[in-house]
Amino acid sequence: MWIGIAVFVLMVGSVLFHLLSPWYLTPIASNWTSIDDAINVTFWVTGAVFVAINSFLVYAVIKYRNKKRSRADYEPENAKLEKQLTLWTSVGIAMLLAPGLYAWAQFVDIPSNASVLEAVGQQWQWSYRFPGKDGVLGTTDIKNMNDTNPFGVNPDDPYGRDDVLVEDSTVHIPIGKPIKLVLRSKDVLHDFFVPQFRARMNLVPGSITYFWFTPTKIGEFEILCAQLCGVGHYAMRGTVIVDDQKTFDAWLSKQQTFAPARAGIRESVKQRG
Amino acid sequence: MVYATLAEDLKELHHPKTWIGKYVWSQDHKVIAVQYMATAVATGLIALVLSDLFRLQIGFPGSVPFMTPEVYYQFITMHGMIMVIYLLTALFLGGFGNYLIPLMLGARDMVFPFVNMMSYWVFLLAVLVLVASFFVPGGPTGAGWTLYPPQAVLPGTPGRDLGIILMLASLAIFIIAFTMGGLNYVVTVLQARTRGMTLMRMPLSIWGIFVATILALLAFPALFVGAVMMMLDRILGTSFFMPAIVSMGQQLGYNGGSPILFQHLFWFFGHPEVYIVALPAFGIVSDLLSVHARKNIFGYRMMVWAIVIIGGLSFIVWAHHMYVSGMNPYFGFFFATSTLIIAVPTAIKVYNWVLTLWRGNIHFTVPMLFAIGFIFTFINGGLTGLFLGNVSVDVPLSGTYFVVAHFHMVMGVSPILVVFGALYHWYPKITGKMWNEKLGQLHFWFTFIGTYLIYFPMHYLGFLGMPRRYYEYGQTALVPQSAHMLNAFITVVALAVGVSQLIFFYNFIWSYFYGPKAEGNPWKATSLEWQTPDNPPAHGNWGPKLPTVYRWAYDYSVPGAVDDFIPQTVPADGTSRHHPT
Numbered sequence: 128m129w130i131g132i133a134v135f136v137l138m139v140g141s142v143l144f145h146l147l148s149p150w151y152l153t154p155i156a157s158n159w160t161s162i163d164d165a166i167n168v169t170f171w172v173t174g175a176v177f178v179a180i181n182s183f184l185v186y187a188v189i190k191y192r193n194k195k196r197s198r199a200d201y202e203p204e205n206a207k208l209e210k211q212l213t214l215w216t217s218v219g220i221a222m223l224l225a226p227g228l229y230a231w232a233q234f235v236d237i238p239s240n241a242s243v244l245e246a247v248g249q250q251w252q253w254s255y256r257f258p259g260k261d262g263v264l265g266t267t268d269i270k271n272m273n274d275t276n277p278f279g280v281n282p283d284d285p286y287g288r289d290d291v292l293v294e295d296s297t298v299h300i301p302i303g304k305p306i307k308l309v310l311r312s313k314d315v316l317h318d319f320f321v322p323q324f325r326a327r328m329n330l331v332p333g334s335i336t337y338f339w340f341t342p343t344k345i346g347e348f349e350i351l352c353a354q355l356c357g358v359g360h361y362a363m364r365g366t367v368i369v370d371d372q373k374t375f376d377a378w379l380s381k382q383q384t385f386a387p388a389r390a391g392i393r394e395s396v397k398q399r400g
Numbered sequence: 401m402v403y404a405t406l407a408e409d410l411k412e413l414h415h416p417k418t419w420i421g422k423y424v425w426s427q428d429h430k431v432i433a434v435q436y437m438a439t440a441v442a443t444g445l446i447a448l449v450l451s452d453l454f455r456l457q458i459g460f461p462g463s464v465p466f467m468t469p470e471v472y473y474q475f476i477t478m479h480g481m482i483m484v485i486y487l488l489t490a491l492f493l494g495g496f497g498n499y500l501i502p503l504m505l506g507a508r509d510m511v512f513p514f515v516n517m518m519s520y521w522v523f524l525l526a527v528l529v530l531v532a533s534f535f536v537p538g539g540p541t542g543a544g545w546t547l548y549p550p551q552a553v554l555p556g557t558p559g560r561d562l563g564i565i566l567m568l569a570s571l572a573i574f575i576i577a578f579t580m581g582g583l584n585y586v587v588t589v590l591q592a593r594t595r596g597m598t599l600m601r602m603p604l605s606i607w608g609i610f611v612a613t614i615l616a617l618l619a620f621p622a623l624f625v626g627a628v629m630m631m632l633d634r635i636l637g638t639s640f641f642m643p644a645i646v647s648m649g650q651q652l653g654y655n656g657g658s659p660i661l662f663q664h665l666f667w668f669f670g671h672p673e674v675y676i677v678a679l680p681a682f683g684i685v686s687d688l689l690s691v692h693a694r695k696n697i698f699g700y701r702m703m704v705w706a707i708v709i710i711g712g713l714s715f716i717v718w719a720h721h722m723y724v725s726g727m728n729p730y731f732g733f734f735f736a737t738s739t740l741i742i743a744v745p746t747a748i749k750v751y752n753w754v755l756t757l758w759r760g761n762i763h764f765t766v767p768m769l770f771a772i773g774f775i776f777t778f779i780n781g782g783l784t785g786l787f788l789g790n791v792s793v794d795v796p797l798s799g800t801y802f803v804v805a806h807f808h809m810v811m812g813v814s815p816i817l818v819v820f821g822a823l824y825h826w827y828p829k830i831t832g833k834m835w836n837e838k839l840g841q842l843h844f845w846f847t848f849i850g851t852y853l854i855y856f857p858m859h860y861l862g863f864l865g866m867p868r869r870y871y872e873y874g875q876t877a878l879v880p881q882s883a884h885m886l887n888a889f890i891t892v893v894a895l896a897v898g899v900s901q902l903i904f905f906y907n908f909i910w911s912y913f914y915g916p917k918a919e920g921n922p923w924k925a926t927s928l929e930w931q932t933p934d935n936p937p938a939h940g941n942w943g944p945k946l947p948t949v950y951r952w953a954y955d956y957s958v959p960g961a962v963d964d965f966i967p968q969t970v971p972a973d974g975t976s977r978h979h980p981t
Contacts, residue, residue: 130769133845134776137852141780150860150886152796153878165793173783180754180779187757188772191693192764198964199695199957200759208755209699209748216747220740223786227736230792235729250556250648269644269651279646310726313646315551316659318724318799322865322878325796329726331659332550333643336726349877353799353867355544357556358469361870 131188138181142174156323156344156369158305161230163325168226172219234326237339241305244298247278248310248317248330251359253350254278255298259289259384264309272313279313280385288386291379296350296365301375305341318354321367329354342369413508413940427513428939429498432520434830436494437823439520443527444487445901450475452898459891461872469871470558473542476869477559478534480545481567484673485574486527488815492680493578493616494523496822497585497609499830503929504606506594506947508940511587515580522577526570533559533566541567544869546670549641549662553634555648564634568627575620575627585613594928596949600704601968603927603953604697607704608683611711612676618715619672626665633657663725667718674811675714679707681818682749685771687953688821689753691925692768693760694964696954698752706745713742723794732791739789746782750775761957761964765923766840770821773848774814780852781810784859802862805855813851820847820904827908828918829929832936835915839907846900853893857886926967927953 155163191199245256245264256278258264265280265287272279277294280287300306310319312330320327328338350365370378416422423431454475457467498516502509510516533540542558543551551557552564559567589610593602602610629640633654641662642654690697697703719727719735753775762768784806788794797803820843828834865878873879920935933943947969955966 128764130764130772133849134772137776137849141856144857144860148857148860149880149882150857150864152863153865159796162792162796165790166787166796169787169790169793173786177779177783180750181776184754184757184772184775187754187760188762191757191760192762193694197761199693199761201696201957201959202698202759203696203954204699204701205755209702209752212751213744213748216744220743220786223790224737224740227790227792228733231729231732231736234792234795235732249646269646272646272651274649314648315554315556315645316548320799320865320867322796327795327798328724331726332645333656333658334660334726347877351865351867351876355473355548355551355869357551357554358473358542358558359556360473361469361872362874364876 128189128192131185131192134181134188135185138178138185142178145170145174153322155325156342156346156348157325158341158343159230159325161226161233165226165230169223172223176219234338237307237337238305241307241339243307243309244300245309245311246298246319246330246365247313248319248352248356248363249313250315250357251352251363253296253298253363253365255293255295256280257291257293257379257382258286259291261286261289265290265385267311269313278385288384290385291382292385293382297368298365299368299370299375299378300342301372302342302345302369303372305339307337307339310336310338315356316354317352317356317363320351320353321348322351323348324367327353342367345369345371409945415939422939425517427509427517429502429510429513429516430830430937430941432516433495433497433499435520436490436498436523437496439524439527440487440491440495443482443530444491446531447479447482447487448898448901450479450482452895454479455891455894457871459888459894470539470542472871473544473869474540474558474563477542477545477547478530478540482530483812484545484677485571486530488677488811488819489578489616489673490523490574491819492677492815493585493609493613494520494581496605496680496684497581497613499826500605500929501585501588501609502592503829503932503937503941504603504927504953505589505592505597506928506942506949507588507592508942508946510584511592512584516584519577519581519584522573522580526574526577529566529570529573533563533570536562536566539563546663546666547630548666549630549633549659550643550645550647550654553630553642554645554652560634565631568631568634571627572624572631575624578616578620582613582617585609586617594946594949597928597968600701601949601952604683604686604700604703604707605680606683607707608679608681608686611707612679615672615679615711615714616676619669619676622665623669626662626669629665630662660722660725660727663722663727664719667721668715670721671718672711672714674807675710677811677815679711681774681815682707684822685774685818686749686753686756687927688767688771688818688825689756690954690956691825691923692765692771693757693762694956695756695760696952696956698755698758699748700952700954702748703752706748709745710742713738713745717742717789720789720791720794723791724798736789736791740786743782743786743789750779750782765824766835766837766844767821767825767923769841769844769848770817770824773844774817774821777809777817777848777852778814780856781806781808781814785810796865797862799867800862801866801868802859804868805858805862808851808858809855813855816851817848820844823908825923826929827911828922828935829920829932830936831912831915832918833911833915834918834922835907835911839903843900843903843907846897846903850893850897850900854890854897858890861886924963924965926951926955926965928968931967931969 265284317330352363541563639657642657921930
């Protein structure tokens, strides 16, 4: 008896909690409203099922509690009912799967006009590389990495010479343009997670991963590493600042490119030498 | 139907002659079951204490003086690993599998009693190696229970010197132990059923344990090779999972390995593992509901097929743990579809549990309370699985507290509620004593309500975007003060739930010595284990002659029958409507 009441209270409480809770998806700041839509559809469908099954459970538990002289029914199977339930469950599942796969089809389809930005992770900080005027990132290799070439850019690759290097945990991006975010890790797995952008991906040492999004709100957004990367994992933060195009261009033009950076290093090495 | 005499009837039993032979180096499945249960629960207790300690750090940062980031990561890692492998897997298969298979099927023991004994002692060795990692320099590994390389074997992760080696060794030993037990369970189910016990007359507990064991035998080898390869990477410097790396400014000697390969191996084991834990729970809870609602399980054949189908599908859904791992994103379409399909047989099981209660005669015994608590908790955990399985919906939620809340609800709390229900249910058979009803109810209410209060609100921290495995959040813009307060609330409830488990231990230990003597069949149940000549069952279980089975395990409230249950050993008399099998 009490268990029926308890389940009822928890069920109603859960629904109220959902409706009244101050905690929900952090307001979106990218194009991925299709992901939010899929989440909302999932909430409505699962919420309805949650209430329906639990209401039936509560009703059954209270109505058929043991009373003197009462006896259970004997009904081993009910093929018709079981078939109906299977059918309608399958329909419900398909309703959830459709918007999910629809959003995923967009996720895997990188827009051809997306500009490229590379984020590089290492324990426990972020840095970034833009492809420069040629629009192509220079090749890299772990073997090239050292104090003077922290990005491991191949010095013989002409595409790399104009790459813009941002050795700072803060990066700027322009609003309203699709970005293909290319991810590279020097050491262990990391995850480029900006909750407001919804889309995200792991950084995997030894391979290049990527995803895309279009920022839709000007402002500052925190990058939270979301794949355990050692003892400093929780402190591996970065910042993405979404600017209008003019502010972004001004910021970008102030950043160093690979070739002058290396020239500068050579210069200082010479002077020290 | 007339059955021939079985060879087992004529076999002379060799009873142990010494105390050590009876209780320590025992080959009796019932003693081994208790050894497995006690060891698993004791290990689980360590994991429970660890969780309360790191919950204090989450709810009240800085409140535990020794809780450095290193210790925090070590504690969460050990908590997860112990709960999944050393508690739940060992308890369901080694504990309940051992106890129930021979008794429910009318066998004298497992088919290979010596191997069965070895299985326990090798399992104990695995536990000791695991526990030893707490005492080696550098402490246990803090790589997270998934042990993802390269991080798990590189500096920057606690316990990378010895902790990770002991962890991998312990897993390998555990798998050897499990394989010995698992082969035994499968062969016993297939070969040692008594006359009349057809497969489709087996109680669902056995179906769940049987299919879970097959899954484990097929899935654990993937973890085994993963552990061995990582061990080689760590000790010999091979590069199975290690690409070229610059770690803390140092060029390392690794080259060409794939971290994602490990994830595939891990989850090829890891996802079936969810069902290795869940299927025995599904089976056992079906029996608890049926017995205590005095009603046959609804749709028995559908329940059996659902278990088998879920078991089969569980091998083609593993990469739903890896949607944002960097694997080929096109995999997402396949794995999202296969994952959501698995929801159909799972939903059928839920419907059939509720339909079993429908028009039942529900006795609110403690096992029944836990069973109903399980249904409610499992519905919640199952539905949130539809978020995470659905590839694009998973993207913003992956790696957040939503995931933590989901898997605790579905494969932490739900199976644990069944474990408790099952322990209360079979305690009078195992010990011959009865526990205290009031204390049992108190334990239930704390555990059921408490765990829901912990994990339900936690989903919403995940919606906010709070990543899991954070030692502290500091000043994070998207984490409002209210979320910190919610975390503090969750910690307080977690402590209360942790402490309330003392009620359970007190009840069981006290009752063992001072509890009233239990009848042989206190729940008026039909399955064979309740029909033993002795209570608790003696060595050999059945006296001189094995029982004969005439009907399925669910003849409750049969119209026309005098009692509301007909044991499986009662010959068909024409008055009862028979199940099609």
